[in-house]
Amino acid sequence: MTTPRPEIIVGDITRLNVDAIVNAANSTLLGGGGVDGAIHRAAGPDLLEACRKIGGCPTGEARITPGYNLPASHVIHTVGPVWKGGGGAEAALLTACYTNSLALANDSEADIQSIAFPAISTGVYGYPPEKAAPLAITACKAWLTLNKPPQRIVLCCFSDDSAAQHVAALEEAYPQ
Numbered sequence: 001m002t003t004p005r006p007e008i009i010v011g012d013i014t015r016l017n018v019d020a021i022v023n024a025a026n027s028t029l030l031g032g033g034g035v036d037g038a039i040h041r042a043a044g045p046d047l048l049e050a051c052r053k054i055g056g057c058p059t060g061e062a063r064i065t066p067g068y069n070l071p072a073s074h075v076i077h078t079v080g081p082v083w084k085g086g087g088g089a090e091a092a093l094l095t096a097c098y099t100n101s102l103a104l105a106n107d108s109e110a111d112i113q114s115i116a117f118p119a120i121s122t123g124v125y126g127y128p129p130e131k132a133a134p135l136a137i138t139a140c141k142a143w144l145t146l147n148k149p150p151q152r153i154v155l156c157c158f159s160d161d162s163a164a165q166h167v168a169a170l171e172e173a174y175p176q
Ligand code: APR
Pocket: 011, 012, 013, 014, 024, 025, 026, 031, 032, 033, 034, 035, 036, 037, 038, 080, 118, 119, 120, 121, 122, 123, 124, 125, 126, 127, 156, 157, 158, 159, 162
């Protein structure tokens, strides 16, 4: 049985009609710029209220809230590592963001069958996209190999360049 593949698209994650979208948040969970800002704007103020009640999230971990005004019924907030040159735990923490978000999607009673990720940490947090994309693909493939997956894992890139990095990593991880 071949391992299912994640899908790679270019688009605005706030518009995706999936069960859960993943937010590249910061550890306060109180919003910010980038995809975090876009998700909060689209979801509306109730999202911030729900995040306030959670009270933060450590780097590499994930928390779930409703999606409110988003097409997605849920938001999984994860906190990526800030790139500090690669000598520390950045790769392990970025991998953990994907793995913990997928585990949370599977565990939550929300019955999440489709989940979309942005390219976590590759914006404000400065993670080199060419290093982040293979970690994202490898983490998704490992999950899809070992677990009852969400039926669809979408990597929602915000530029053609970001998508190209993910396509190259996908071809590497799933040789023909
Ligand atoms: N849809 C999909 N992807 C998006 C969107 C969007 N609407 N907006 C931005 N992105 C992409 C960026 O182009 C980048 O590839 O999301 C990826 C992650 O970039 P950031 O949003 O800057 O997130 P990150 O690098 O993880 O930094 C997180 O930024 O916004 C703050 O509060 C956030 O402090 C946290 C930090």
